[in-house]
Each structure stands twice: as C-alpha cells, then as structure tokens.
Amino acid sequence: MRGKSHGGWMKRAILRVDDIDAATALADLWQVYRPCWERGIPVCLSIVPYSLPPWGRAGVGGDLGAFLTAQYRAGLVEIALHGWQHRYGELADGSVEAIRERLETGLAALRDAWPDVPIRVLIPPHEYLSRAGLQAARELGLEVCSTWAATHGGTRWAHWWGRLRRRVGLPFAPAKAGLWPTDVDVLDFERCEESDWPATERLLWLAGRWNAPVVFVQHYRRVLETGGVYARWLRWLERATACPDVQFVRFCDV
Secondary structure (H helix, E strand, O other): OOOEEOOEEOEEEEEEEEEEOOOOOHHHHHHHHHHHHHOOOOEEEEEOOEOOOOOOOEOOOHHHHHHHHHHHHOOOEEEEEOOOOOOOOOOOOOOHHHHHHHHHHHHHHHHHHOOOOOOOEEOOHHHOOOHHHHHHHHHOOOEEEEOHHHHOOOOHHHHHHHHHHHHOOOOEOOOEOOEEEEOOOHHHOOOOHHHHHHHHHHHHHHHHHHOOOEEEEEEHHHHHHOOOHHHHHHHHHHHHHOOOOEEEEOHHHO
C-alpha cells in the first residue's frame, strides 16, 4: 500500500485507542472520535475482555457493542484484544501455558461479542509483556502492538535498547514478523502544545522514509478528563487531515 503524493511518498498512520471496557460510554467515544469517523478515518480500539469490579463483566455490550459492529462494517473501526482483565502483569507473570489460557479466555469473550469481526492484534495492558507472554501470543496467531521492550520479550536488554531508541528520536520501528513497536505518546498531550506538531512531523517523516505506518497511541479518557486536551486533540486532527500525503489506516489494511 505505498503510493505517491504530490510531495513524495504517502505517510501512513494508525490511531490506536486503549482501555475500552464495560465502563466506556458510547457518548464519550462518539464525542472524541466522531471527527475521525465523519472524515472516513478509521480508529483501532483495544478492548478489555473482562472488566474488574465494580463492573465485573465481559467486554462491552448494548448500544456500544452494536455501534462498533456497524462501524467495523463501514471500515471505520478495528477491534484489538487488550489483554484479559487489564491487571498489571497478567501477560508477564507465569508460564507460556498460563498466559495463553488468559489470552484464550479474552479472545473467546471478544469473539462471542463480535463473531464476525476478526481479532488479530494484541495490545498488552500497561505495555507489559514477558518473553513467555510474547510466545503465548504468537502461538495463538496474534500480532503484537506495544513498546519496543514488550515486542522484544520484556528483557532488561530490550528495555535499555528501547530507551536508547527514544533518546535518539526513534520512538517506533517498522512492523516486522507481526510485531508493531511503538513508544509514541504524542496524542495523550502530556507535553507543551508547541511540541505537538513538530513531534508529529518527525514521526510522519520517519513513516514515509521507512514506508511503515506510525502507530499513535491514545487513551480516550485522558482526552475527556484533562482540561484543554480535547481542544488540542481537535486541533491536531485538523492539522493532520489537512496534509495531502497522510493516510490513516488500520492494522488489517497494511
């Protein structure tokens, strides 16, 4: 999927949204991502299969579940597996067999909710994945999108190398063998606004140079709960969609 724009190679981007669960309100998702969907921009939603108390139920349902089905059929949503119960270490603690069982339980819940929707990508909760967890995911045929460290087995060496890459301005890497390393945090807007677009331009430049989508990670609750972030998100999106050489895609499109 490589095409040319007027200024050079097309730059592809994936919008990955984390922490969709039983507490997620359809109105909240609609508020944050309606500007995407109205422009035909797809959003990849990572969904927690089993929510912890006080919700304590599987996945999402009702109006939100039906809405996501319709959005998937329209090509505007991709559904990813966000672990099992979103417990810290649930995909890092234990044997390959134990972690695979948790993933199988999570996959079953999402497939029961969306039987016609393929689930192909795992987003580890808290970006925490051990070597055993990585092996369990691959045995189930799952691709993995997470930090450099997580996609390389969570070893001390992988954490060190990931920090070094970020320090030299390489917070993501081209996908390889079903692994999508991304340490990109621009869309949580934790830095000063003046850095939003320069950081984005650098990432998009790398995406074009490598012919590899950059995965932007966002937590939708932060966009709504932190003062001024929603307006920054809309300004960022307006600027990104004004670029003729930027194309938003899903994992399954690549």
